[in-house]
Amino acid sequence: MDNLMDVLKERLKEKGFKLTPQRRAILNIVFENQGKHLNTEEIYGLVKDECPEIGLATVYRTLQLLEDMELVSRLNLDDGCSRYEFNSHEDDHQHHHLICEVCGDVIEVEIDLLEQLESEIEKLYKFKIKDHKVKFNGVCSDCRK
Amino acid sequence: MDNLMDVLKERLKEKGFKLTPQRRAILNIVFENQGKHLNTEEIYGLVKDECPEIGLATVYRTLQLLEDMELVSRLNLDDGCSRYEFNSHEDDHQHHHLICEVCGDVIEVEIDLLEQLESEIEKLYKFKIKDHKVKFNGVCSDCRK
DNA sequence: TTCTCAAATAATAACACTTTTCATGTAATA
């Protein structure tokens, strides 16, 4: 999708950054692997097909950059590394994840019933909530068989 | 609380482990600092008053052990280290945390309105939920002034 | 197009947190 790169270019320009092949390639990899929740090392491996010269540090830097401009989201699945997903749902809250403790699969949940809980918390604790992260651990349908 | 150490001793015995001064001291520190969410280094510093000879590796090992026997819970507050809290609520789900992005304070929330969300997810995804982790990021009442 | 310079890069060193290794110590068991 060319439109995607236009968005990237635009957001980079806003903050005085440049659109480089590395940045383009990394965003592409994350975009093409939606639902996969790749970690930095995996992204590094995949992006090398496109940019064989790329360094791991650049991957780390770029993912941070892409997170800053809200094109990707960093996930913490408690497996010792950061994972990333393409951020399709711009403004609103993130979706949630079901993490299967048997096969390790990660399923995305689109329901969001946390609004009422949030408003209750905001009232009770006078805490301004800006974001929430919800993880469910359990066993997926396949592994229950 | 002596009862606490009895529980520890019992659970250790179940799995063939021993109750050592180090293990007793570490559990005590976490117990005495409920609401503080200490990290390993902080626990190490505090436990040295009781056990000056203790090594950092033992603290890591013991916290893992205490987590396995569900006497403490490991928290991930996205600040680059593991934090621990005493696990008072045995069987049921954990409570939630409000993390202030200004002062870094962590506030505990006891409300749990996730039951309905969970049953909906279980039905829809046939995913057996065993635990959930919820973090809210925002600004606490003090920092909003 | 060529020049200029800030920004971006690759490579590598440094870093922080954590785990493992290993030799020694200690407590329960036979």
Next chain:
DNA sequence: TATTACATGAAAAGTGTTATTATTTGAGAA
């Protein structure tokens, strides 16, 4: 007592990540 298994401290190694540095690159100016 001898044996066995577990626990420990110290140090080394491992892991994911960030910082440093010299070099290269891209985009606007000449």
